Structure formats: C-alpha cells, structure tokens
Amino acid sequence: MTALSPVPGVKRATIPVFATATAVTVANIYFTQPLLERIAQDLGAPAQAAGVVATAGQIGYALGIVAIVPLADRAPLRKVSRILLVITTLALLAGALAPSITLLSVATLVLSTTTVLPQIIMPTVASLAAPGQAGRALGAVGTGLTLGALLSRTVSGALAEATGTWRVDYVAAALATASLLFVLPRHMPDRPRDTDEDKPGYLRLLASMPPLVVRHASLRLSAVLGAASFAAFSAFWATLAFHLSEKPLALGPAAAGLFGLSSVPGALAARYSGRLSDRYGPGRVNLIALASGVTAFVVFLLAADSVVALMIGCNLLGYGTTSAQIANQTRIFAGPALLRARLNTLYMFALFASGAIGSAVALALFQGHGWTATVCVGMAFLATGTLTLTVHGVRKRLRDGRGKRRQLLPVEHQRPTSRHSAAARVRTGR
Structure with a gap:
C-alpha cells in the first residue's frame, strides 16, 4: 500500500491504521471465492454446495450493515471495534476447523456479519477530518478498502496453492484480524458521554x-x-x-x-x-x-x-x-x-x-x-x-x-x- 499523508485534524498514524484495517477486514468477505472448488473436494461435497459458503458471506455482510453499523451512532466505538474483531477472529478459526460445508457456512455467516468495520470506519474518519478535508480522508481509507477487496482473492489462491490446503487461509485471516486488536481500538475516538435521554434505544435507532x-x-x-x-x-x-x-x-x-x-x-x-x-x-x-x-x-x-x-x-x-x-x-x-x-x-x-x-x-x-x-x-x-x-x-x-x-x-x-x-x-x- 502506498504511503498515506496525514490529514489535518487527524493524528498521523490514524489514516494508515484505518486504511489497513479496512483492507484486512473487507478481505474476509472475498478470500473464500477462489477456494470453493478445493473446499468442496476436501469436504466431499458437490461443487454447487460449496457455493453456499460464498452466499453465506454475502448474506452475513448485508445483515451486519443493517443490524450493526447503525450502532456506531450511539455505542462506544472502541468497545464496538474490540467486540467485532474478537468475534470475527473466533469465527475464522472455527471456519479453519470446520468438518463440513454446513458448519463452514455457519462460521462464514458469523464472520461476515461482524466484519463490517469498514462501514464504521468510513463515517468515523469523516468525523475526525478537519472541515473541507473529509474527501481526502475518505480517499485514503477507501484505497485500503478497494485493495483489500481486489487482492484478497489473489493472495488466498496463492497461499492455498503453496500450502496445499484452504484451511491455512482461514488461519491467516484470523491472525491478521486478531492483530488489529492491538492497534485499531487505540485510534478509534472516544465518544462524548451522552445523557440517557440523548441515546435512542436499538429498535428506535433502526426505526x-x-x-x-x-x-x-x-x-x-x-x-x-x-x-x-x-x-x-x-x-x-x-x-x-x-x-x-x-x-x-x-x-x-x-x-x-x-x-x-x-x-x-x-x-x-x-x-x-x-x-x-x-x-x-x-x-x-x-x-x-x-x-x-x-x-x-x-x-x-x-x-x-x-x-x-x-x-x-x-x-x-x-x-x-x-x-x-x-x-x-x-x-x-x-x-x-x-x-x-x-x-x-x-x-x-x-x-x-x-x-x-x-x-x-x-x-x-x-x-x-x-x-x-x-x-x-x-x-x-x-x-x-x-x-x-x-x-x-x-x-x-x-x-x-x-x-x-x-x-x-x-x-x-x-x-x-x-x-x-x-x-x-x-x-x-x-
């Protein structure tokens, strides 16, 4: 990834951290696509059945966007990012150990639902940037998002080819996601303390x-x-x-x-x-x-x-x-x-x-x-x-x-x- 220059109003390290985090997390949605044929062979399932894994990833991501992303308007962002990263990491490890297409699909559904951090990071970085600089910040972080989506398929295919197993891709993704726990929450902003009256309930938030x-x-x-x-x-x-x-x-x-x-x-x-x-x-x-x-x-x-x-x-x-x-x-x-x-x-x-x-x-x-x-x-x-x-x-x-x-x-x-x-x-x- 190219060096990212700082944006006025944002700490120097924040933009590179956010860009890296979006690349790593969005890759969790797409890295399985080149592996489907090998997954089907390894688990003794028809090739069409392996497509359920990719479908589960898309469904989960849609659920996460609708059900989780709105929480960023009211919940503590550091706490939200930690919880999502932990659940995603555990689901990736469960996918690496899955003995069947069904369990792998369930793990993929869970990890894709909680890997919506890019859609939380985007409005966050816009809020951190100085007036008139939001587009510059979004452009820098959006580069990480696009590169993660584009390169995840290439990297996962090469890794599976080199190791002879698709399971190592899930382990590698889990390690990359877990590593963000030590960096990303520290750069998420503290949310000002609101009164109970200022905080809408979850259902009201969705409504x-x-x-x-x-x-x-x-x-x-x-x-x-x-x-x-x-x-x-x-x-x-x-x-x-x-x-x-x-x-x-x-x-x-x-x-x-x-x-x-x-x-x-x-x-x-x-x-x-x-x-x-x-x-x-x-x-x-x-x-x-x-x-x-x-x-x-x-x-x-x-x-x-x-x-x-x-x-x-x-x-x-x-x-x-x-x-x-x-x-x-x-x-x-x-x-x-x-x-x-x-x-x-x-x-x-x-x-x-x-x-x-x-x-x-x-x-x-x-x-x-x-x-x-x-x-x-x-x-x-x-x-x-x-x-x-x-x-x-x-x-x-x-x-x-x-x-x-x-x-x-x-x-x-x-x-x-x-x-x-x-x-x-x-x-x-x-």
Whole structure:
C-alpha cells in the first residue's frame, strides 16, 4: 500500500491504521471465492454446495450493515471495534476447523456479519477530518478498502496453492484480524458521554433510518449514483470469467483473479478523487466517475477479445466505481455527525442491493446473448446515473438562479433610510 499523508485534524498514524484495517477486514468477505472448488473436494461435497459458503458471506455482510453499523451512532466505538474483531477472529478459526460445508457456512455467516468495520470506519474518519478535508480522508481509507477487496482473492489462491490446503487461509485471516486488536481500538475516538435521554434505544435507532431517506436529498442522490456505478461494476465481474473461458480467449479460471491484480493501478489512482471532491465538489467527481465507467464499457465492446484492452477497461471501471463511492460518501457525510453511520448504512444497502441486481441481470442475459449483453447492462445502469446527475445539476442551477434573483431584489429596490438601517441590512445579508 502506498504511503498515506496525514490529514489535518487527524493524528498521523490514524489514516494508515484505518486504511489497513479496512483492507484486512473487507478481505474476509472475498478470500473464500477462489477456494470453493478445493473446499468442496476436501469436504466431499458437490461443487454447487460449496457455493453456499460464498452466499453465506454475502448474506452475513448485508445483515451486519443493517443490524450493526447503525450502532456506531450511539455505542462506544472502541468497545464496538474490540467486540467485532474478537468475534470475527473466533469465527475464522472455527471456519479453519470446520468438518463440513454446513458448519463452514455457519462460521462464514458469523464472520461476515461482524466484519463490517469498514462501514464504521468510513463515517468515523469523516468525523475526525478537519472541515473541507473529509474527501481526502475518505480517499485514503477507501484505497485500503478497494485493495483489500481486489487482492484478497489473489493472495488466498496463492497461499492455498503453496500450502496445499484452504484451511491455512482461514488461519491467516484470523491472525491478521486478531492483530488489529492491538492497534485499531487505540485510534478509534472516544465518544462524548451522552445523557440517557440523548441515546435512542436499538429498535428506535433502526426505526429512525427509513425517514432519513425522505429528509436527506444528498442521501437519495448518492444512493442512486452509487447504485448505478456498482451495478455496472458487478455486472462486469459476474460475467468476466465466463467471457474469458470462451473462444478465442479460452483462458482458465485463474485469469479472472489476475484481472483483479491488474486493476490495482486504477484503484490507487482513485485515491485522489477525495481531494477533488473537497476542492470541486462531489458532483464533478461523479461526472468523471461516470465518464470513466462508460469509457470502460466502450472498450469492452470494441475490443472484447483483447486481454490488454480488457485490463485497461478493468482499470477504468475500477477507478470510476471507487471514485464514485468516495464522492458519494463525501456528500452524505457532510450531514449531521450523529447520523453518519445510519446514512452510511442506507447508502451501503443501496449499493449491496444494486450489486446483486447487476450481477443477476448480467448473468441471465449472458446465457443467451453473450458478452454484448454484459456491455448493454453496464451501459444501461451508467446511463441511469448520468441522467440522475444531469437532472440534479439542472435543478440546482435553477434553484441557484432563483436564489440570486431574490438576493438582488432588495438591494436594487430598497435604499437604506438611515445609518442604523444600513448596518442592519449588512448584518442580515441584505
């Protein structure tokens, strides 16, 4: 991972620690995917049955986002991080010792439910950053998140190949997660002591989330833009291995893992999207992200049988998806600090649902229409995001224009009658 420069208002070591923690914990969701065939063989189960392990991981992560992440708005963050790290470590060790697919799936369900620390760290680092620097902080930590997701598959496959067993991957993940216990809680901020009246109960905390969608336009905009980008991203990755296996490419399943490794430069470049969001606003970064994604799918269409072109498109798509997430979270975290974890919960739920839809639609259409269907699906989702951003921009310009006219009218048509009234107008902004 590249060196991460400090952000004003945040201790020097905090950003690297948070970035490392997000990389390690998000890897727990994805490292099992290259191991499924070997797991099925070792446990004497059909290959399809091993897919339950991956499904359990996705279900658990969704449960954790909805049920655990909102607690970051009220619970002591140091205590929450310790509890989650301990449970995740124990569940990983249980997975390493699991004698059957069923027990391995249960362990994976538990560990994926409690490995949602990245979605707690993101609103936390936004709260720690100085005003106008939240995007920069999110960009740095988001780099760790993306690298953990991309590289976990490559590392786990190589480790299992070198050792001859998939169980060592669970042990290695447990050791990496446990090591965070000695570092991460120390960098989590202390939450100010609130009165009992200020602390909503757990059920009230969950019940407070749906109204936030109505009250916060920034959340609705970010959710739609993020969902569009992530659905296109998921459509690509869901069908890439099938496309690579077909002629004329005729590449094996390991090739898809190498594509994850080759997309690291795009993920690293997206880190600077946070600074762009701070300087020019999230909307412009969203526009760049959508343009990058559309360009990627144009490359996928025009050079579908070129490995080099696919890798270039893969980097463009990864850059666009990560940049969109950084811009969207910068936008929603500009809201009240006490709501940030719940706003992030709703945003991530939209991303998770859109990813599942994008994958399902692309896979269904790929069966009958091939790679062209994947490109069309991705383009359709990105077109939805582009239309949403365009409509938002037009409405914003109209509102700004009306606001400027209202501000100018009093100045043009009213004259101060006295020195006192003129000073009053200055104080009130008239």
